[in-house]
Amino acid sequence: MKNIIKIAGLGLLIVGCTEIEPLPVVVNSADRNLTEIKNYKSTEHYISAVWFSNWKADGNMNSYLSTLPDSLDMIILKGEYDTLSDAQKADLRCVRGEKGTKVLMTADFDKIYEQYVVALDEAERKGESMAEAKAASEGREVSMGDIEAAVKTERQKVMDHYSTIGNTLLDRSEKIISEIGLDGLSISMSSTGDVFFREVVKRFIDTAGAKFHTAKRILVFDGYIGYVSNSCQWLDYVISTTHGNDRLSEVQDLFNSFMSMENARAEQFLSYLSLENDSWKVPYKDILSSVAVMDAKYKSLSLWKPLTGERTGGMALRGVENDYENKYSVLRQTIQYLNLK
Template structure:
């Protein structure tokens, strides 16, 4: 029955470029009125975002909180987007950014995450006096590596290189990341994890060390924390240790330039092989978020994509139509890298459309 429902979604979805009203006969999960800014509307919006549903996600770049036509403001994104990761500029916020952040989080219920590449210990959270001057507690060290080891307790071949020493240093690093996120009250952490695509390091290239980092972070973020804050890994979650999987809310897959469901099936099967011993297939599917690259495809929503049912569309929409045969479970969601770049071009047309594909509303 669920497969039939997805086939219906796919067929109707192929017509959505022509007429949005094709969705009006479907039971809505949330109705988003046009030009309504009253508290009842925002209350309904916040309540909707608390329900279990496929999410729409994106990485937001060039955020200033100011600018014409809200091109660089979180206020300008579609109200029904669920989660946004800040691609740079998450700390040392201006008053304009603080105001912008408060509005989308408190009024609209949008979850805003801090995003960071994990590579070497200390990345993005080491004082400049250590990184640039090699000074720690008034003592100057002869190299960056020695200074980093003095500050964190371990770095590469320096400091306490025992198993216990490395673990202690990694957990210290995780706590500093947590403190930085807490300072701005972000709704979670998005680890950009791409060790095989140019972002290897003395943590990221070692799954056992990543497991330590994720374990410590999971005390504050993710399904095991009890805080309700989001914990996700994007890039290559399938290369993590199996034990790390249940500590994450979402596996965010950079399925850039995907051509169809055959490609997504291959990607999903990697997740299934990695985490299938600790999570069932339905759970893995509910946690999977497919993402397209809007740095290159902000004007068309992605390349030509063919679903398993023969529907031809753009990739982001095809990702939203994804299902697993014989499974009564929906995909976790879809998203786009630097989705904000499409604001001045088409006012987030493709993001708005996939919101309707995943969670159709009456018009």
């Protein structure tokens, strides 16, 4: 078999490089050598990526990055990590230094967008109330024009604030990445937003892209990929998380749409599967076969190739925390299938 398969198989057999005990936690490096698996990750291959939302390194084994498979290429952290505990620092050193796994933080624009929508609603209520109070103080009935003008003023204040939110977020992200020692950033935005907020996100992608490109850090986008149509040159990987996932043809259609974008490259494209519910266990509906199709989605998607033969970047999985009790068996098999195609 090819060396790529041999090394991938090795990565699946090696266990994590931490020992986790009841609190207080002691995280120790193992004596064995992970150089081969680390070197393999620097070669061209289909990469595997996951989101991880439970990073605490608090004595529960499912809260450690180092319990994830050694052969995993990239972890996207979900959550706030301005400071790290000693156990988290040791855990991070293990996965980055010894395993060569890339670890990214998230710029969560979905969360910011929710706050923006709430702020706009509050601005509308405040503007209407202010117009009514002003009209009453002048001894007259409030007009629709009064309300519209006051609401417009208050909404503009909100947009003025959020027009600079990207600069604040980028400065904070760069500081955290530098201080705690991460490899890059994933920009997350699944909502299509409104016209104003779409521009906020697009501006952030371009600004972050220029900076991260210069600094040689990884930049990923995950969510609604319409945001990257004019920004592909800045991104290492793009992950659509908003498309349907009952038919494999939907992945092909999505790939075609992505490749029609300016500066898009096939190796940027990571296919996506969620393990957050049980839908991954059933086969795709559109796979034709003379016998009943029994392969779960993760196998079919791992082995999928574009009809035009391009080499994609690999695959990203959400909800791997649900796979922990099975010793990450679905994730391990996914990585194995990726490296068999």
